[in-house]
Amino acid sequence: xxxxxxxxxxxxxxxxxxxxxxxxxxxxxxxxxxxxxxxxxxxxxxxxxxxxxxxxxxxxxxxxxxxxxxxxxxxxxxxxxxxxxxxxxxxxxxxxxxxxxxxxxxxxxxxxxxxxxxxxxxxxxxxxxxxxxxxxxxxxxxxxxxxxxxxxxxxxxxxxxxxxxxxxxxxxxxxxxxxxxxxxxxxxxxxxxxxxxxxxxxxxxxxxxxxxxxxxxxxxxxxxxxxxxxxxxxxxxxxxxxxxxxxxxxxxxxxxxxxxxxxxxxxxxxxxxxxxxxxxxxxxxxxxxxxxxxxxxxxxxxxxxxxxxxxxxxxxxxxxxxxxxxxxxxxxxxxxxxxxxxxxxxxxxxxxxxxxxxxxxxxxxxxx
Amino acid sequence: xxxxxxxxxxxxxxxxxxxxxxxxxxxxxxxxxxxxxxxxxxxxxxxxxxxxxxxxxxxxxxxxxxxxxxxxxxxxxxxxxxxxxxxxxxxxxxxxxxxxxxxxxxxxxxxxxxxxxxxxxxxxxxxxxxxxxxxxxxxxxxxxxxxxxxxxxxxxxxxxxxxxxxxxxxxxxxxxxxxxxxxxxxxxxxxxxxxxxxxxxxxxxxxxxxxxxxxxxxxxxxxxxxxxxxxxxxxxxxxxxxxxxxxx
Numbered sequence: 001x002x003x004x005x006x007x008x009x010x011x012x013x014x015x016x017x018x019x020x021x022x023x024x025x026x027x028x029x030x031x032x033x034x035x036x037x038x039x040x041x042x043x044x045x046x047x048x049x050x051x052x053x054x055x056x057x058x059x060x061x062x063x064x065x066x067x068x069x070x071x072x073x074x075x076x077x078x079x080x081x082x083x084x085x086x087x088x089x090x091x092x093x094x095x096x097x098x099x100x101x102x103x104x105x106x107x108x109x110x111x112x113x114x115x116x117x118x119x120x121x122x123x124x125x126x127x128x129x130x131x132x133x134x135x136x137x138x139x140x141x142x143x144x145x146x147x148x149x150x151x152x153x154x155x156x157x158x159x160x161x162x163x164x165x166x167x168x169x170x171x172x173x174x175x176x177x178x179x180x181x182x183x184x185x186x187x188x189x190x191x192x193x194x195x196x197x198x199x200x201x202x203x204x205x206x207x208x209x210x211x212x213x214x215x216x217x218x219x220x221x222x223x224x225x226x227x228x229x230x231x232x233x234x235x236x237x238x239x240x241x242x243x244x245x246x247x248x249x250x251x252x253x254x255x256x257x258x259x260x261x262x263x264x265x266x267x268x269x270x271x272x273x274x275x276x277x278x279x280x281x282x283x284x285x286x287x288x289x290x291x292x293x294x295x296x297x298x299x300x301x302x303x304x305x306x307x308x309x310x311x312x313x314x315x316x317x318x319x320x321x322x323x324x325x326x327x328x329x330x331x332x333x334x335x336x337x338x339x340x341x342x343x344x345x346x347x348x349x350x351x352x353x354x355x356x357x358x359x360x361x362x363x364x365x366x367x368x
Numbered sequence: 369x370x371x372x373x374x375x376x377x378x379x380x381x382x383x384x385x386x387x388x389x390x391x392x393x394x395x396x397x398x399x400x401x402x403x404x405x406x407x408x409x410x411x412x413x414x415x416x417x418x419x420x421x422x423x424x425x426x427x428x429x430x431x432x433x434x435x436x437x438x439x440x441x442x443x444x445x446x447x448x449x450x451x452x453x454x455x456x457x458x459x460x461x462x463x464x465x466x467x468x469x470x471x472x473x474x475x476x477x478x479x480x481x482x483x484x485x486x487x488x489x490x491x492x493x494x495x496x497x498x499x500x501x502x503x504x505x506x507x508x509x510x511x512x513x514x515x516x517x518x519x520x521x522x523x524x525x526x527x528x529x530x531x532x533x534x535x536x537x538x539x540x541x542x543x544x545x546x547x548x549x550x551x552x553x554x555x556x557x558x559x560x561x562x563x564x565x566x567x568x569x570x571x572x573x574x575x576x577x578x579x580x581x582x583x584x585x586x587x588x589x590x591x592x593x594x595x596x597x598x599x600x601x602x603x604x605x606x607x608x609x610x611x612x613x614x615x616x
Contacts, residue, residue, distance in 0.1 A: 205454050
């Protein structure tokens, strides 16, 4: 045990001395969370919106004034055809277009019901959502104002259209996604590199001729990265709760337990790579191409898996981060408990066990 | 201080990789406190033999005991009783001198008290007092090698294996390095050393030369020169190695 502690301490020295590693370890999650988070909380302050007013009547004038008075929007007026609206969006300046139909006031007065069309550029999902929500609430507010003294209430129905991405896939999922990405990167790549480095430097030989058990070498190397990864989980959660206002709806304890499981999966993957490779560059390339890329593509974080061709959907099942992503999303956003996640958890456990067994096997062969 | 006690006994030790016989029935004995030179051209089978003696790889056939322990079954005991220093520099560059000593002492299971006295002694002997807290990477190569050797014998092993320990080191430092080897041998540590420097071969009590996996000769440097009727170890080596069929 004393030997083991001496070894773990040495590993910490390595990590803490290597500034670049430290930067990757702690800088990356923070930068990523803030980057993605900025996209999420992207305030729609002073967003340029275009008003196409075919009505030009009392009610439309009042509503336009109300929209213009809010701090969220800057209004430009124009009368455009549908084709022209599309091309304005393509220039990217305009966040939304509000269209008042020809007889807005009349409809409101006689039918007690009128429609407004709100078109947004949904390539940026978060902004599109935000703009729509703000606009809807302003319209609702106006409607309530008008209805104060009326027996039969007026109804203004905003008809919203999200251009380019009607289903709004992928929003809010980025915190779990970043978590999967960062843990994958830290645990797989860092462990693989740190073990392979010992091989490259020739220190592995010294360790193997020492009475220190080879298997313990591997475990002792993994422990610092387990701890650092957990610190990363804490950092990401703190950022997400306090900076992004995205609270953890489910059990934090369960979230940590699942994260630990996923980190161990990644560590065994890293160990496996390190056993199979002999140079740091190769280890890094394999970790990046073989682990990071699939995590981005197949976890469902950036691209919805349901939209992929079936063979790719099958492949996505082999990616541990996909399951972790589902788990974190369910706990953080939907507030689900273990009862709903036992299947995903079992899959991760199975993957870990499998990787551990083949790693230990090939490690023994390697020693011969 | 060469005594009669045998610390390495090899009997027809062989290692095959498929059809390739890396080490072919080598038989020899090394006494306690002896400095044993293990020579041979690249690819002659030295490294394979050394790996078997260190308990890193299992022989295909033959027998060997290291410090009284069997190379097939008692590799753990062997590892506890040997020290090893490789041709690649083998300390951690981004740890300080003290941290390296502490780490290697730690994995060989030295107690805190032992570690403390050993460290003080070692730092003092190498004159590294002012460098003790510096990163090993910042030391000149000669010092690194000397430190590396000191760390390899930190736990007072019965045998220390040195794999081309002086590669790339200047002659003055090499001389100092050999002084350290002599000191260790005086304390009763057996030194098993491979080298490509023939002047270093002359410093050994006995040397063996491997050619194509076989141990061709084994004797004192003086006797070898007499047998081959030449003036230097260089020529002995050259005559033997010229007959070699494999090289890397």
